[in-house]
Amino acid sequence: MKGIIFTEFLSMVEDAHGLDMVDTIIEKSDLPSGGAYTAVGTYPHTEIVSLVCNLSEEIHIEVSDLLKEFGRHLFHQLAKSYPVFVKKSATPLDFLEQVETYIHVEVRKLYPDAELPSFECARPHSANQLYMTYHSVRHMEDVCEGLIRGSLEHFNSKADIERKSVDDDSELFIITIT
Ligand code: HEM
Known part of the structure; x- marks a missing residue:
């Protein structure tokens, strides 16, 4: 890491x-x-x-509360260190979709040894609701939730976040803008 x-x-x-x-x-x-x-x-x-x-x-x-809080803090620091990554998106859901297709791709170029998760994204029901499935053997799903919450704060948006375990190494986040 x-x-x-x-x-x-x-x-x-x-x-x-x-x-x-x-x-x-x-x-x-x-x-x-x-x-x-x-x-x-x-x-x-x-x-x-x-x-x-x-x-x-x-x-x-609780450990899980600390990890979520850390994810939020980390997001705001990352957004400060890499402003170009957050400026490209108009909405928080567009931004979150870009983590897999753009941001972590660029991170990998900067740090070839980075241990990054992978994500699958879809909006099956509405443009205001993102299904984001996190896959990682490192099980940082609480940090991931914090990073998502930090992203929403950055865009001044409010959302409900529902979590469902998919399998051993995957967790589904359903993010619904309210
Ligand atoms: C400006 C935006 C972002 C940047 C620059 C960034 C960069 C990074 C970096 C450098 C790491 C560490 C890799 C390592 O330790 O080897 C990382 C890990 C991680 N990132 Fe991102 N990230 C960003 C946004 C996000 C967002 C919004 C999410 C959640 C949707 C996310 C999810 C994660 C997770 C969960 C990890 C921990 C490793 C794992 O779970 O396997 N990142 N990211």
Whole structure:
């Protein structure tokens, strides 16, 4: 997993809970990398799981809630770092459809070793409702939900998000603009 994911996670923890909390969870997580992340490095994705589990223990917030919150934070940081990717779309659903066909394609060119999920998108019932199926062996569906929520906020849109497990490595998100 790319270092940017780790540096953004730790900066979110630092902003919300201070540098001591960052040190505490790094120490408790016993990380192969030692926790010295650079944005362009690549690290085992299991390290983010350890960091989040330890943060959850420290601050008594559910892991899934922390991962969703992290996804929202990450989206806003990514949109700041790569403004060109968000400027191209007029609506949040158009934007979300472009994650698979354009954004992650460009990300792969920048970082050939990126571990990216894949998505299948369709609007079977209405232009205001997107079926987005997430596939990844890394099971970041809660981060994915947060990224979707962050995207909706970015476009000042409100939507209902329904989630259904499809199989071991796939989750369907039904996003309905309200
Ligand atoms: C400006 C927009 C975006 C950029 C620049 C971007 C870029 C990236 C990068 C660099 C990674 C890390 C790859 C790695 O760790 O090796 C990543 C992972 C991921 N991205 Fe995106 N992304 C964007 C938007 C989105 C959105 C809107 C979604 C959700 C619909 C999404 C879903 C994910 C997920 C779930 C992962 C975690 C890896 C996994 O699940 O396998 N991304 N993305």
